[in-house]
Amino acid sequence: MQLQENMTALVTGGVSGLGEASALALLERGLNVVAVDLNEARGAALVDTARQRHGSRLRFVKADVADAGQMAAAIAAAEDLGEFRALVHCAGVGGPLRLVEKDGSPGSLDRYTDIVRVNLIGTFNTLRLAAASMARNGIVDGERGACVLTASVAGYEGQIGQIPYASAKAGIIGMTLVAARDLATKMIRVCTIAPGLFDTPILSRLPDSVRQSLAASVPHPPRLGRPAEYAMTALHILENPMLNGETIRLDGAIRMGPR
Numbered sequence: 001m002q003l004q005e006n007m008t009a010l011v012t013g014g015v016s017g018l019g020e021a022s023a024l025a026l027l028e029r030g031l032n033v034v035a036v037d038l039n040e041a042r043g044a045a046l047v048d049t050a051r052q053r054h055g056s057r058l059r060f061v062k063a064d065v066a067d068a069g070q071m072a073a074a075i076a077a078a079e080d081l082g083e084f085r086a087l088v089h090c091a092g093v094g095g096p097l098r099l100v101e102k103d104g105s106p107g108s109l110d111r112y113t114d115i116v117r118v119n120l121i122g123t124f125n126t127l128r129l130a131a132a133s134m135a136r137n138g139i140v141d142g143e144r145g146a147c148v149l150t151a152s153v154a155g156y157e158g159q160i161g162q163i164p165y166a167s168a169k170a171g172i173i174g175m176t177l178v179a180a181r182d183l184a185t186k187m188i189r190v191c192t193i194a195p196g197l198f199d200t201p202i203l204s205r206l207p208d209s210v211r212q213s214l215a216a217s218v219p220h221p222p223r224l225g226r227p228a229e230y231a232m233t234a235l236h237i238l239e240n241p242m243l244n245g246e247t248i249r250l251d252g253a254i255r256m257g258p259r
Contacts, residue, residue: 001085001141001189001238005030008082009238010074012065012126013091015042017200018150021227022088022234027054029235032081036063036074036091057081065091065122068129075129085137087130087147088234092119092168094202096161112164119168123149127179127190135186142187142241148234149176149192151247156194157256169194173247180245189244191237196251198225218252225250 009026013019014035023035027050035058037043043060050058061077063070078084095115099107127147134145151172158166172192179190197203197214203224206214215223233250237243 001143001146001241003029003031003086003235003239006082007086008032008034008078008084009086009088010034010036010078010084010130011088011090012036012122013089013150015039015046015060017090017202018195018198018227018230019088019090020046021231022090023058024050025228025231025235026086026088027057031086032057032059032078034059034061034074034078034081036061036065036071038062038064064118065089065126066117068125071125071129075133079133083137083140084130084133085140085145086238087126087134087145088238089123089126089148090150091122091126092150094162094165097164098161099163107163112167115164116168116171119165120171123172123175127175131179131183131186131188134188135183139187143189144187146189146238147179147191148237149190151176151192151194153194153196153249153251153254153256156249159256160259176247177245184244189237189241191243191245192247193230193233193237194247194249194251195225195230196249196254198227198230200227218254221252223252225252 009031011019011023014023015037023033026033061074063074097107137144152169154166155169155173176192
């Protein structure tokens with residue numbers, strides 16, 4: 001699918017980290033972009049930044065990706081901006097949780113449910129609404145749209161304390177091929193990126209010594225991934241018509257240990 005100026009992309013988690021990089025890369029390619037997030041302050045700042053270079057082609061919509069009504073409104077905003085044909089879904093949350101906590105109590109069901117709700121239910125909700133909208137498009141370059149989801153290497157090698165996050169990301173990996181097969185008759189592609197250790201706001205809160213240790217654990221290149229490298233991969237997926245039903249590890253060959 002050739003990315004064209006009359007097209008609109010929706011990017012969730014779109015005001016920081018992987019999502020922000022993807023939104024800016026899509027703007028550079030001439031697309032209109034709806035950035036979905038819950039952080040209104042960062043959303044307003046991103047709109048101001050984008051306006052200087054891209055005019056009014058970026059719109060921010062505050063929405064919870066797991067809320068049907070809020071995400072339907074975000075999809076409607078994307079449809080208003082142009083032909084909605086591209087989804088890059090980056091929204092997600094993490095948080096530590098053990099099955100048995102240090103005090104001997106069982107791990108929190110509420111925390112597990114909250115993390116799975118955002119990461120897995122939010123992915124399904126966003127994908128189903130985006131696909132239903134794209135299915136109404138005319139056919140361009142042999143397809144009606146393309147969707148990029150975000151998993152994690154934790155979906156393959158979750159570490160101790162990551163059980164809700166790893167469960168959800170494994171669910172997204174499992175969802176990918178099924179979704180691609182399901183949407184094949186609609187001429188909509190679905191792929192997933194599974195990033196390794198990336199330099200995102202979550203890691204920026206860690207001490208420099210911890211960040212350096214994490215970077216050194218990546219075989220090659222021995223550093224944290226850059227959000228722009230995720231965005232580069234997302235745009236390639238959108239444009240390459242033979243990429244479908246695949247989860248792509250973007251991790252510098254790292255394989256995570258148990259802790």
